[in-house]
Amino acid sequence: MANQPLPLSQETLAQFNRSMATEPGVSGPPRRRLGSISTRRSSKDQSKDQPHHRPLFLRGMTVISSESSFLSPNVSHSHISMGKRFSFAGWHQGGRVSFSGLYLQQPIQEVYVENTYRMGPEPGCHFSPSRTQQILQATLDSYLDGVCYSPDSCSQLCQMLADLVLSKLKDVNPPRYKLVCQVVVGQSGKQGIRVASRSLMNPNTDNYTSAVFQNHSLFAVALVHDQ
């Protein structure tokens, strides 16, 4: 590992050996040693060897830097970073805390909450057919009063009415309820017409409303199912 002139390497090796002596049982490259240092030993090192080591290192560093040898950077780095490691090792006054490895933060524990399965609407939160019927009738009356049937415009009018009714009912709709709204607009001729609907639903929670409007030229039927 060291192909340096003898006087320099000897000095650095001597320093190295001194530091090695304070940490028995450790061998191998300096980097690996970084991972297995205990704070207890470090406190001792700091208290005892700090006055000695630091000046020595500095001296060593100044000497080494002038020569720029292969081994010295490793040594100096290892000692300096060891000092750094100790400074934030979480050592308590008078306590013996030892750990190996890098200081990692405790992972944030995720809080697991059990599922709450809701099988039906909350009491008092049901669909209200009477209120819906009032809204439906009011909408039809306001929008169709005085309107004449024409094949071109009435298809758009029909769609617009359906969307309008839906948007008005969404505000008064209880949460998690689905809405189906159907609007039929027809010309008032001399024909007969029948509109019927039936649904397969839960009678406790689901319901429907309907409203009818008629004037001289057209009629409209609005159906709303809430489930």
Add this chain to the structure above:
Amino acid sequence: MDDDQSAEETAFVVDEVSSIVKESLEAVIGRNTYEHKRVNQWTSGVVEQCLGQLSKLGKPFKYIVTCIIMQKNGAGLQSASSCFWDNTTDGSCTVRWENKHLYCIVSVFGLAI
């Protein structure tokens, strides 16, 4: 593969539903002329038969079936619907049927449970 099968079984299949509706219309109304007295019966019959067949499919759906029967007299008719539901699981199907004397529009809405 299991996922695909289960997805098909719990999806609203429009073709299946429209064929059920057409069969009911043919069976209940057929070639009859518009009769004011019998229209009530026809609409109930069409709707009930549709619902019965749909429930036999055994899918986890709530169904709404609407039926409009109108006499052919030269008048115009428009029908529109808007729905506030889950687009991924719910669906609808509208069938326009007619014979020589009357028009019939049947809409089926399927809402997943």
